Amino acid sequence: MKKNEVPQDKSNLESANFKELCYAVxxxxxxxxxxxxxxxxxxxxxxxxxxxxxxxxxxxxxRVDNNQTSPLEYYMELHKMDINILASYVxxxxxRVKRHFKPSVFKKLSERTLxxxxxxxxxxxxxxxxxxxxx
Amino acid sequence: xxxxxTHHQSAHCENGVVSNxxxxxxxxxxxxxxxxxxxxxxxxxxxxxxxxxxxAITYRAMPGFIFKRFAKRVGIKIxxxxxxxxxxxxxxxxxxxxxxxxxxxxxxxxNLVYFPDEYRFHFNAHxxxxxxxxxxTYLISDPVMEEVTTLTDKQLEKVRFAKGAFAPKGHIxxxxxxxxxxxxxxxxxxxxxxxxxxxxxxxxxxxxxxxxVVAKLIRKWPKKKGIKVANHYLGQIVRMxxxxxxxxxxxxxxxxxxxxxxxxxxxxxxxxxxSKEMTQIGDLWRDFAVDASRIYKNRGAKVDGYDDVATxxxxxxxxxEIFFKKLKKAI
Numbered sequence: 001m002k003k004n005e006v007p008q009d010k011s012n013l014e015s016a017n018f019k020e021l022c023y024a025v026x027x028x029x030x031x032x033x034x035x036x037x038x039x040x041x042x043x044x045x046x047x048x049x050x051x052x053x054x055x056x057x058x059x060x061x062x063r064v065d066n067n068q069t070s071p072l073e074y075y076m077e078l079h080k081m082d083i084n085i086l087a088s089y090v091x092x093x094x095x096r097v098k099r100h101f102k103p104s105v106f107k108k109l110s111e112r113t114l115x116x117x118x119x120x121x122x123x124x125x126x127x128x129x130x131x132x133x134x135x
Numbered sequence: 136x137x138x139x140x141t142h143h144q145s146a147h148c149e150n151g152v153v154s155n156x157x158x159x160x161x162x163x164x165x166x167x168x169x170x171x172x173x174x175x176x177x178x179x180x181x182x183x184x185x186x187x188x189x190x191a192i193t194y195r196a197m198p199g200f201i202f203k204r205f206a207k208r209v210g211i212k213i214x215x216x217x218x219x220x221x222x223x224x225x226x227x228x229x230x231x232x233x234x235x236x237x238x239x240x241x242x243x244x245x246n247l248v249y250f251p252d253e254y255r256f257h258f259n260a261h262x263x264x265x266x267x268x269x270x271x272t273y274l275i276s277d278p279v280m281e282e283v284t285t286l287t288d289k290q291l292e293k294v295r296f297a298k299g300a301f302a303p304k305g306h307i308x309x310x311x312x313x314x315x316x317x318x319x320x321x322x323x324x325x326x327x328x329x330x331x332x333x334x335x336x337x338x339x340x341x342x343x344x345x346x347x348v349v350a351k352l353i354r355k356w357p358k359k360k361g362i363k364v365a366n367h368y369l370g371q372i373v374r375m376x377x378x379x380x381x382x383x384x385x386x387x388x389x390x391x392x393x394x395x396x397x398x399x400x401x402x403x404x405x406x407x408x409x410s411k412e413m414t415q416i417g418d419l420w421r422d423f424a425v426d427a428s429r430i431y432k433n434r435g436a437k438v439d440g441y442d443d444v445a446t447x448x449x450x451x452x453x454x455x456e457i458f459f460k461k462l463k464k465a466i
Binding site: 001012013015016018019020021022023024025029030031033035039040041042044045046048049050052079080081082084085088089 | 144145146167185187188245249250251252253254255256257279280281282298299300302366367370371373374377384388389391392395396410411414417418421424425427428431432
């Protein structure tokens, strides 16, 4: 990549007002560094990934509303987590977290366990129990 | 208190932290030098592991390996520590700052508040330098950022104790002992040799063979997983390749810059030639990203689009195979 080919596309980096550093060759074939505002293929990939997450969140919300899963799954998706990550944050086995996704099991969870989850998501237990709480 | 520390922006976090810490200690070592000597370049497809609900591919060595190898090869000593107790982790950090010693930290990205929201994923192998503390605020030099920044002690504790794969566990590291002069020549050779060995490894998921495996998978995805999932997977490949701070062509350009610098140090004209060749391979990786992005941009993509990008990857694999064989002979 030549110095003048370093992409300067519009991207989400703009919102944080920073540019990333790229390595490219100058007129004499020497490597140098150039700042880049972003690159479309990357931005599209990132936008798609975020859309995918939003779809997962919406889907989880739907299933909570239909009593097919517990709010835990909704908050997990909202925080871009998967079961592995959630389990390690809350300090439980994966299969236990999975079990807590069952609405019937979730209802019987102890205050202590609920608090653990609430702490991970940085919300109150009330919010944890009711995903529409405060919205 | 603030330690006099010069922040240099870098393309990749781990190289950047090492390069900045070396410069702070009076050794002018560039980012590509750290990357090359630490054998940072790699390609590995990790079966079974899913990251962001997609197959995991890495374009670089495991977190921490670059610094470890770099230190060993140039003859510096590093001290590293992990903690169970966040309090102890903080004490050790403060201790070092009081001793005027800037330190490297491994952190998780998800709670890194100065990153744009869209970039905050559960990725735990980010690196930064802490170079001071004012009241409850730590002064941070994050090598992928243009300028220095700050984090409160709460915010810093959170990213140091992020959970999930590669959990940092408060990981702190810093160089402790330096030789009079760095043994760059032998270090460069060792670094190159290992990269060649890994890229040409007789294992199906590593190096050029790994690239071919991924190409094959790409051909299968649309039929096996459906267009939607296949697009998501393809997008993830590009994201990992062009992940924030790697600035295009994966790490190929940084490696090319390393070869160019090395050719001068070793007085080896062949490395300069190979640097040019690596730049061209980097360009091919970029073309691949552009074409892949066309596919996942249009949801209703045709199946032959996948075949095309898979073929591109196979061409890259062939070129890299030839390249690393030549590189092995050149040193």
